[in-house]
Amino acid sequence: MEEATVFTFLRWIPALPLAGFLLNIFGARTxxxxxxxxxxxxxxxxxxPFGSFLVALWAFAKLLALEPxxxxxTDTVFTWISSGDFSAALRFSMDPLSAVMTLxxxxxxxxxxxxxxxxxxxxxxxxxxxAYLNLFxxxxxxxxxxxxLLLLFLGWEGVGLCSxxxxxxxxxxxxxxxxxxxxxxxxxxxxxxFLLGIFLLFWTLxxxxxxxxxxxxxxxxxxxxxxxxITAICLLLFMGAMGKSAQxxxxxxxxxxxxxxxxxSALIHAATMVTAGxxxxxxxxxxxxxxxxACQWVAWFGAFTALFAATIGICQNDIKKVLAxxxxxxxxxxxxxxxxxxxxxxxxxxMTHAFFKALLFLGAGSVMHAVGGETDIQKxxxxxxxxxxxxWTFVIATLAIAGFPPFSGFxxxxxxxxxxxxxxxxxxxxxxxxxxxxxxxxxxxxRLVFLTFFDKxxxxxLHEHAHExxxxxxxxxxxxxxxxxxxxxxxIPESWGLGHNLFETWLEPVFGKPHHGxxxxxxxxxxxVVLSVAAGAGGLLLAWIFYLRSKDLxxxxxxxFPALYxxxxxxxxxxxxxxxxxxxxxxxxxxxxxxxLMDAGFVDNGLVNGTARFFQGxxxxxxxLQVGDVQSYGFAMILGVLAIVGFLLFK
Amino acid sequence: MTxxxxxxxxxxxxxxxxxxxxxxxxxxxxxxVELMLNAxxxxxVAFSRQxxxxxxxxxxxxxxxxxxxxxxxxxxxxxxxxxxRRAVNLDEINLMKG
Numbered sequence: 001m002e003e004a005t006v007f008t009f010l011r012w013i014p015a016l017p018l019a020g021f022l023l024n025i026f027g028a029r030t031x032x033x034x035x036x037x038x039x040x041x042x043x044x045x046x047x048x049p050f051g052s053f054l055v056a057l058w059a060f061a062k063l064l065a066l067e068p069x070x071x072x073x074t075d076t077v078f079t080w081i082s083s084g085d086f087s088a089a090l091r092f093s094m095d096p097l098s099a100v101m102t103l104x105x106x107x108x109x110x111x112x113x114x115x116x117x118x119x120x121x122x123x124x125x126x127x128x129x130x131a132y133l134n135l136f137x138x139x140x141x142x143x144x145x146x147x148x149l150l151l152l153f154l155g156w157e158g159v160g161l162c163s164x165x166x167x168x169x170x171x172x173x174x175x176x177x178x179x180x181x182x183x184x185x186x187x188x189x190x191x192x193x194f195l196l197g198i199f200l201l202f203w204t205l206x207x208x209x210x211x212x213x214x215x216x217x218x219x220x221x222x223x224x225x226x227x228x229x230i231t232a233i234c235l236l237l238f239m240g241a242m243g244k245s246a247q248x249x250x251x252x253x254x255x256x257x258x259x260x261x262x263x264x265s266a267l268i269h270a271a272t273m274v275t276a277g278x279x280x281x282x283x284x285x286x287x288x289x290x291x292x293x294a295c296q297w298v299a300w301f302g303a304f305t306a307l308f309a310a311t312i313g314i315c316q317n318d319i320k321k322v323l324a325x326x327x328x329x330x331x332x333x334x335x336x337x338x339x340x341x342x343x344x345x346x347x348x349x350x351m352t353h354a355f356f357k358a359l360l361f362l363g364a365g366s367v368m369h370a371v372g373g374e375t376d377i378q379k380x381x382x383x384x385x386x387x388x389x390x391x392w393t394f395v396i397a398t399l400a401i402a403g404f405p406p407f408s409g410f411x412x413x414x415x416x417x418x419x420x421x422x423x424x425x426x427x428x429x430x431x432x433x434x435x436x437x438x439x440x441x442x443x444x445x446x447r448l449v450f451l452t453f454f455d456k457x458x459x460x461x462l463h464e465h466a467h468e469x470x471x472x473x474x475x476x477x478x479x480x481x482x483x484x485x486x487x488x489x490x491x492i493p494e495s496w497g498l499g500h501n502l503f504e505t506w507l508e509p510v511f512g513k514p515h516h517g518x519x520x521x522x523x524x525x526x527x528x529v530v531l532s533v534a535a536g537a538g539g540l541l542l543a544w545i546f547y548l549r550s551k552d553l554x555x556x557x558x559x560x561f562p563a564l565y566x567x568x569x570x571x572x573x574x575x576x577x578x579x580x581x582x583x584x585x586x587x588x589x590x591x592x593x594x595x596x597l598m599d600a601g602f603v604d605n606g607l608v609n610g611t612a613r614f615f616q617g618x619x620x621x622x623x624x625l626q627v628g629d630v631q632s633y634g635f636a637m638i639l640g641v642l643a644i645v646g647f648l649l650f651k
Numbered sequence: 652m653t654x655x656x657x658x659x660x661x662x663x664x665x666x667x668x669x670x671x672x673x674x675x676x677x678x679x680x681x682x683x684v685e686l687m688l689n690a691x692x693x694x695x696v697a698f699s700r701q702x703x704x705x706x707x708x709x710x711x712x713x714x715x716x717x718x719x720x721x722x723x724x725x726x727x728x729x730x731x732x733x734x735x736r737r738a739v740n741l742d743e744i745n746l747m748k749g
Binding site for chain 1 (some may be wrong): 668671672673680741745746
């Protein structure tokens with residue numbers, strides 16, 4: 001095991017938000033009984049992640065002071081399971097990878113908490129909201145700081161639970177509650193595969209005498225396992241990632257999850273929870289690196305999802321749905337990154353995505369706030385004059401996601417595209433899919449910007465009342481914009497001649513030296529950079545033509561290809577297909593067979609009532625023994641005597 | 652000699668048993684009980700004579716005492732029941748429904 005430094009403050013990183021959760025869920029009324037009570041709620045709720053952020057910074061500083069090979073801090077709280085050869089401890093560990101994740105989660109998380117103070121102002125469930133948000137932070141931090149698969153899975157389930165709570169936050173609306181349920185159920189399907197993967201890993205290692213679920217120990221002994229087993233484990237674990245990180249075919253919950261409050265969409269479904277799958281693959285990189293097939297699988301699923309979701313995004317009219325599909329698509333990019341072995345690139349995109357996607361969602365929330373909750377972009381327009389801060393930060397985020405230099409998304413996306421082309425597991429085909437996806441991404445994002453902020457307002461009533469959001473909401477936007485704009489500079493590729501790729505070097509202790517496409521020249525690499533920017537520019541140009549210059553073009557295009565338009569608008573009918581294939585049969589079986597036949601029929605009627613009926617019948621028969629009639633008793637006695645005498649006579 | 656006495660004893664016992672089970676009048680039922688008891692007495696005496704042992708006779712004494720006491724108590728109960736229910740027919744003094 002690599003040497004590790006003990007740092008007992010690590011536990012405070014997840015513990016502070018957990019404390020915030022407990023205080024708010026038990027200590028505060030769920031109704032805001034006036035400003036005083038609300039203030040206490042949000043002070044507790046915001047200080048908790050801020051405290052975690054400070055401790056994370058401290059830990060980060062400590063890591064920096066260590067030698068690269070020794071960059072690992074641990075904090076063992078207690079031994080949780082101890083059974084023969086096997087033991088699992090509640091141990092937090094921070095290495096460069098979890099440091100990146102922790103800083104992103106606590107930093108962006110804190111900003112979103114602050115934003116929520118403005119967004120959720122006056123909501124009846126104010127305290128409940130912040131309690132759940134804090135619980136989510138605690139669970140997510142447990143996920144990224146856990147030193148073994150058990151803690152990772154615990155955090156994994158925990159964030160799924162909080163996602164359910166928060167999506168269905170306004171549970172009085174049945175549709176919103178159902179959306180929460182859908183998220184949880186779809187996640188569960190993925191978790192099934194995930195658990196099987198964990199069990200398989202545990203069991204097969206155990207056959208070699210190694211009983212463990214600690215990452216470091218698994219890493220040491222992974223060479224003991226056969227290739228088929230490793231591939232199986234990787235694919236099963238990826239099933240969990242498909243569910244949690246909304247990849248095809250388990251992405252369907254994410255667009256529905258937009259039913260939750262917008263800051264929730266920003267935090268959980270953009271910056272943090274959905275990235276857990278990517279983190280998991282990165283964490284288990286030693287496993288994936290041992291299976292070519294699994295790498296290809298992950299990369300192609302990611303690429304397919306990236307393009308698939310992007311195409312759906314171009315026809316959606318709900319501002320949050322566009323962003324939801326965008327998230328699914330960008331997660332696909334991250335998986336391509338970790339799939340082709342460019343783990344650092346995948347995590348880099350995770351980080352930049354956290355900034356610009358959270359910014360996009362919070363900006364959308366700001367817009368929704370201004371237009372009284374409306375989400376249909378067809379009713380918006382011309383908002384840039386009314387909300388400058390929101391507008392400019394949104395534009396920065398859009399430029400980042402579309403991959404324009406010098407914004408962060410450019411560096412991370414470009415790295416992934418290059419690695420998709422040049423690495424051993426990559427291929428030109430893979431690159432092509434991602435490149436088209438980048439163009440489509442740029443198109444639908446600028447479509448969003450143009451329809452929302454530019455042009456003349458389409459609904460004047462909405463436009464009248466539109467106003468910029470309060471500072472508590474715009475300051476986080478601004479801070480995130482700084483991140484979205486500058487975060488890319490830590491990952492400038494080496495081939496640009498400006499020194500090492502800092503981000504990649506930082507993650508080397510976890511991922512090993514990166515396998516760059518050594519047989520490609522710098523010129524080729526630069527060519528690809530140009531191509532990436534061209535894709536982004538192409539999307540922007542097309543969006544400008546369609547939505548600002550010749551505004552009748554979208555309608556004419558839809559009329560020229562009605563079937564295609566319907567297909568895209570209805571999200572390829574995937575939800576309807578699932579409903580037909582899975583939901584309806586399960587519902588019917590549940591109701592007709594399991595409920596009517598087995599539960600009501602067999603258990604209720606057969607077992608419970610049946611027992612009662614049996615005893616009733618038995619009692620009716622036995623009752624005749626006690627009639628209070630002495631002559632009957634006498635008769636019974638004589639019968640008894642005759643029986644005994646007969647027995648004695650004839651034995 | 653013994654055998655005939657025993658046959659008589661059994662017959663008396665049977666008559667007493669049947670009377671106990673079948674008759675409806677409470678006093679007749681008590682009479683049947685007495686009959687059964689005395690049938691047992693007869694059997695005891697028969698065996699005692701055959702074995703030339705006084706033990707049987709002594710038993711008869713005991714049984715007679717008990718029978719007398721029990722008859723007294725039983726008849727007292729019948730009298731008390733008659734006072735409230737004005738009937739000695741067993742069917743009419745049965746409160747149970749089953």
